[in-house]
Amino acid sequence: MDKDPAATPPPGPMPPDGPGERRQANGRTAAGRRTGDARNDGVDGDATRETLHTANAVLRARLEEAEETIRAIQQGAVDAFVLEEMGRHKIYTLEGPDRPYRVFVEQMQQGVATLHGDGTVVYGNRRLAEMLKVPHESFIGKPMRDFVAAADRSRYDDLLDQGRARSGRAEVRLRPSDGAEFPVYLTLSQLPGESVPLIGLFVTDLTVQKAHEALAAAQEALREADRRKNEFLAMLAHELRNPLAPIRNAAGILRRAAGDPQTVETICSMLERQIGFMVRLVDDLLDVSRITRNRIELRRERLELATALEQAVEAVRPLSRKARHRVTVSLPSAPVYLDADPVRMTQVFTNLLDNACKYMAPGGQVRLSAEVVPAQGDAPGEVVVRVRDEGIGIPAEQLSRIFEMFAQVDTSLERTNAGLGIGLSLVNSLVELHGGKVEAHSEGPGHGSEFVVRLPTVAANGAVKRAQEGERTMKRYRMLVVDDNRDSAESLALLLKLTGHDTRTALDGEAAIREAAENQPDVVLLDIGMPKLNGYDACRRIRSEPWGRDMILIAQTGWGQDDDRRRTEEAGFDGHVVKPVDPDDLIRMVTRLSTARRPEAQG
Numbered sequence: 277m278d279k280d281p282a283a284t285p286p287p288g289p290m291p292p293d294g295p296g297e298r299r300q301a302n303g304r305t306a307a308g309r310r311t312g313d314a315r316n317d318g319v320d321g322d323a324t325r326e327t328l329h330t331a332n333a334v335l336r337a338r339l340e341e342a343e344e345t346i347r348a349i350q351q352g353a354v355d356a357f358v359l360e361e362m363g364r365h366k367i368y369t370l371e372g373p374d375r376p377y378r379v380f381v382e383q384m385q386q387g388v389a390t391l392h393g394d395g396t397v398v399y400g401n402r403r404l405a406e407m408l409k410v411p412h413e414s415f416i417g418k419p420m421r422d423f424v425a426a427a428d429r430s431r432y433d434d435l436l437d438q439g440r441a442r443s444g445r446a447e448v449r450l451r452p453s454d455g456a457e458f459p460v461y462l463t464l465s466q467l468p469g470e471s472v473p474l475i476g477l478f479v480t481d482l483t484v485q486k487a488h489e490a491l492a493a494a495q496e497a498l499r500e501a502d503r504r505k506n507e508f509l510a511m512l513a514h515e516l517r518n519p520l521a522p523i524r525n526a527a528g529i530l531r532r533a534a535g536d537p538q539t540v541e542t543i544c545s546m547l548e549r550q551i552g553f554m555v556r557l558v559d560d561l562l563d564v565s566r567i568t569r570n571r572i573e574l575r576r577e578r579l580e581l582a583t584a585l586e587q588a589v590e591a592v593r594p595l596s597r598k599a600r601h602r603v604t605v606s607l608p609s610a611p612v613y614l615d616a617d618p619v620r621m622t623q624v625f626t627n628l629l630d631n632a633c634k635y636m637a638p639g640g641q642v643r644l645s646a647e648v649v650p651a652q653g654d655a656p657g658e659v660v661v662r663v664r665d666e667g668i669g670i671p672a673e674q675l676s677r678i679f680e681m682f683a684q685v686d687t688s689l690e691r692t693n694a695g696l697g698i699g700l701s702l703v704n705s706l707v708e709l710h711g712g713k714v715e716a717h718s719e720g721p722g723h724g725s726e727f728v729v730r731l732p733t734v735a736a737n738g739a740v741k742r743a744q745e746g747e748r749t750m751k752r753y754r755m756l757v758v759d760d761n762r763d764s765a766e767s768l769a770l771l772l773k774l775t776g777h778d779t780r781t782a783l784d785g786e787a788a789i790r791e792a793a794e795n796q797p798d799v800v801l802l803d804i805g806m807p808k809l810n811g812y813d814a815c816r817r818i819r820s821e822p823w824g825r826d827m828i829l830i831a832q833t834g835w836g837q838d839d840d841r842r843r844t845e846e847a848g849f850d851g852h853v854v855k856p857v858d859p860d861d862l863i864r865m866v867t868r869l870s871t872a873r874r875p876e877a878q879g
Contacts, residue, residue: 387460387479390467395419395436395475404479407460409452420477425449425457432462439464439475447482458483523550551856573838574617574709578734581612581646581659588625589644592633599638603629606645612659615734620706627699628663628727636667636724648733658712661729670718670725678716679704707731753866754778754795758788758814759803759832764855768801768832771859785809789817796823799866801857804833804844812847819848828869832857 381388387404389397397420405412408423415423424432428448438444443465449457459482467474529543589603596603614621625644632642643664651657670678679700700716707714712731718724755777759765762783769779780795782788786808792800800818804811811831818824828851831844836854844852851865 387477387481389420389477389479391420391436391439391464391475391477393440393473393475395421398474407450407452407479407481409454423450423452425451435462435464436475439466439477440473442466450479459486523547555856574620576615576617579614579616579618579621581614581661582607584614584616584618584621585625585644585646585661587622588629591622591626592629595630595633596642599633599636599640601633601636601639602641604641604643606643608646608648608659610648612646612648613734614659614710614731616710616731621710624703624706624729625661625663627703628729631699631727632663632665632667632725636665640666642666657733658730659733661731662726663729664724664726666724669721669723670716671721672718675716675718679714703727703729751867751870752776752778753799753863753870754797755799755801756780756782756788756791756795756797757801758782758785758791758806758811759801760784760806761803764803768857768859772862775859775863785811785814788814792818792824792827793821797827798870799828799830801830801832801853801862802849804831804835812843815844815847815849828866830862830865 381401382403384401384403387401387407389400389404392398397415397418400412400415402412405415408415421429421432421436425448431446432448435444435446435448443463445461445463447459447461450460451457461480461482463478463480465476467476530540585605585607589605592603595601629642629644636642643662645664646659646661649658649660704714707729710731712729714730715728717726717728755769755772757765757769757772757779758781759768760783765781765783769781773779780791780797782791784806785802788800788802789809791797802811802814806814809817811833815829815831818827818829829849830851830853831847831849832853832855833840833844834855836852841852850869853862853865
């Protein structure tokens with residue numbers, strides 16, 4: 277049988293010699309051994325009988341050994357044999373019954389190993405060596421446990437116990453020689469028919485599978501986000517159209533009933549409500565943007581809790597009266613103080629009360645209560661505020677996501693009070709910014725809801741109330757309103773004129789500078805985005821003139837982020853108001869700025 281010599285041993289370890297087992301042939305007398313050295317060159321008739329007898333014995337022994345080797349080869353009991361030739365040894369491999377199995381194991385894409393009962397690696401294929409990033413021969417004889425991540429070793433120990441008994445499977449992380457842990461699925465099974473306990477190990481690399489799972493999860497999250505975005509945009513369009521319809525109707529009514537004071541008063545009240553609704557929508561959207569980008573600024577001060585709760589109750593009173601809701605309030609007898617932003621804290625409780633009224637049938641009751649939890653040990657004191665309603669309730673599966681952006685409990689067409697699904701997300705974010713926590717509880721649809729707000733308290737010592745601004749005598753101002761939207765400029769100028777001020781208008785930045793230079797008003801309201809010359813540059817040009825240095829310049833714009841306010845301040849503006857402008861707030865700002873400037877003018 278012709279075989280090519282191989283330079284390496286067979287794939288698996290060679291079993292020991294024994295009866296009925298394969299054995300390695302000793303090549304010293306194997307087939308093919310050169311026997312020329314046995315010739316009796318130089319032996320003559322003078323050789324002794326003893327020398328001939330010795331040579332004959334050696335040849336006979338070598339012949340028997342060669343015949344034994346041939347028989348082993350014919351019976352398939354030899355994997356390889358060693359041939360000594362010219363002082364060198366060569367290993368010849370032979371096909372055995374298990375060779376196809378060994379080749380198959382070596383070609384597998386899974387790691388395969390045979391473990392001793394104590395977990396030591398007896399055999400491992402090359403794929404396992406590649407996984408562990410070690411030379412193939414170096415991990416033989418080492419505990420497989422050494423290659424398991426430290427956090428998963430107890431799980432591996434349990435799995436090894438299962439493998440000794442019968443079989444076990446589990447997911448763990450392996451730690452190869454470079455330290456880069458990766459997930460695998462291990463299968464351990466007891467190997468039958470062995471004289472010593474052995475365990476078969478299969479190792480499946482889960483790296484690609486985990487990456488696919490993560491990608492699938494990310495894609496699903498993107499689809500869900502896209503779905504929510506579409507729902508939000510549809511709801512936003514719906515919510516913005518709602519107030520626009522009565523506003524358009526109001527314009528037609530005023531055109532026909534301008535001489536009826538009662539009708540005009542009714543229409544004006546309706547317009548204020550609808551515009552206020554639109555402003556709140558936009559403000560909520562801006563707040564969401566600020567919080568998402570960590571750009572919201574809290575103006576903290578020592579705040580009495582009762583003040584924020586009273587203002588929140590007052591804010592929802594029109595809604596609760598319309599629906600005949602009863603709002604009961606139960607507060608601690610002693611004042612409770614917070615280190616909080618008064619505006620934001622009022623916003624938190626207003627949103628919660630507003631939700632309670634929106635999603636409750638007429639005649640229901642809202643219970644607002646607060647209780648103090650004293651400080652204990654290292655734990656600071658806190659106040660627990662509860663808002664309990666008798667409304668539609670929250671399904672159990674939605675409780676976990678009720679504070680997510682754009683989450684909606686009632687999405688039916690029949691609902692009468694809608695929203696954008698951002699109010700509770702704002703509540704959660706604002707409470708967390710104050711170091712607190714908010715929770716939602718409900719026994720399910722039709723059983724109402726309870727929102728619990730926990731906030732840290734501060735000591736009452738040194739608590740001060742904000743000084744109330746005294747009433748000031750109304751002053752008449754000369755005002756220039758600048759806006760490239762003619763309707764916006766003329767309507768604001770008319771409104772300010774009706775409140776007693778002298779007003780003029782300009783429709784671009786260059787016209788604003790000419791008008792300001794000619795009439796030198798007390799106040800200039802400048803839009804930012806305008807043709808010919810934007811509001812920033814117009815402000816700088818006015819400030820550069822001697823007549824414009826003490827003029828009150830206020831930016832009026834639809835941009836209200838912190839960056840926008842910083843840019844207007846850097847350009848030289850004294851104030852910044854966001855459209856639509858509330859005339860009362862505007863006059864209070866002008867009065868405050870004018871009062872602050874008066875001492876400078878006197879100096």
